[in-house]
Amino acid sequence: MEIQSDRDYFFGDIGCWSERTEVHKAASQGQTSQLQSLILGGASVNVVAVDSITPLHEACLRGQTQCVRLLLDAGAQVDARNVDGSTPLCEASSAGSLECVRLLLERGAKSNPALTSRTPSPLHEACMGGKEDCVKLLIAMGANLEAYDIYYGTPLHVACANEHTECVKVLLNAGAKVNAARLHETPLHHAAKNKQEEMVEILVEFGANVHARDHHDKKPVDYTTPSSPSATCLRFYETSPMNLQQLSRLALRAMLETRALEVIEQLDIPKLIIGYLCYQ
Known part of the structure; x- marks a missing residue:
């Protein structure tokens, strides 16, 4: 002993x-x-x-x-x-x-321990394993939606790369940045690589850029199999303008973020918690 x-x-x-x-x-x-x-x-x-x-x-x-x-x-x-x-x-x-x-x-x-070069955040870990309930609880307790890991990117990158659609939904509804990039690679690139049609549709509905190019100068559709459902979906979005629902969602998010920053300035809230308030 x-x-x-x-x-x-x-x-x-x-x-x-x-x-x-x-x-x-x-x-x-x-x-x-x-x-x-x-x-x-x-x-x-x-x-x-x-x-x-x-x-x-x-x-x-x-x-x-x-x-x-x-x-x-x-x-x-x-x-x-x-x-x-x-x-x-x-x-x-x-x-x-x-x-x-x-x-x-x-x-x-x-909920947001300082990240090191060798470990992701608790929210990354929960997203990696598709632990939806843990993801919800961590977010509710202030976990940083944009915590950045040099190997994985953001929690949204991790959820998309590991094909956890429910976690993707939770993150997006909580305000995660849909076009966050790691080496210019977006969550939509991951969804396309994994042939996740439903995930592709969800990301695009939340404003994912179908024309984004990664460090290989490839768009999400370039990672799909021709004529596959995910390829067809991305080709459709590439040639179609955003619908009213998509535009409304993006406009509302932008308005809420702007309003949050105005409130922060008026109340003189410390900058350290600005990120948390903007993305909840």
Whole structure:
């Protein structure tokens, strides 16, 4: 059993280094009685194992809500980072454990932890796995719709690349930028590559630019199979003007964003939260 050490911690104040401990194992396997006994016996809940993984990381990755609660009650650091920069909220979002996500947020977990070069945000993780309910909860708690990962782009890019149409709908309805680009590649490029006709239609209805060209100078339609439903759909949109519904939606979004900025200026709201207010 790992006992709290009195020496200075090698990893700051998160805990001492060790191999995977009994606390990690109990947390991962949902053994609440065993975990409680270990904690009462003096075991550190912030001890880190290989790759700086804490017991809280393991419990969240496995969706062990009761163990997560026990660890947090015992002082586990809610935003601890592993070697890749992932927080427990990232792990819970990846696993699609709605209860763990909710509990972590209630206990102060950051919905927008600072992104590193090696890890996406919790919202990226939820979109990657198609965890629609987690996506909704994270957005409701202020997750940045435009969080940018150098490998994946925005959460909308991730949802489209992984063919999660329901997540795409949630993101777009919450105000995600439909024409956000990574290396000039838009979410619509991903939808076209994956031959997702319904997703293509949804994106276009929300204002996706069918003429956008990526870093290969290709339009979305260039990634489709000729005569396929997605190709036919894109060709139609390329030659047809936007309908009244599309124009109205785009005009309303622009008006709401402009109005939000005016309110922000009048109330002298700090710039740090402008992005959040504009895209909710």
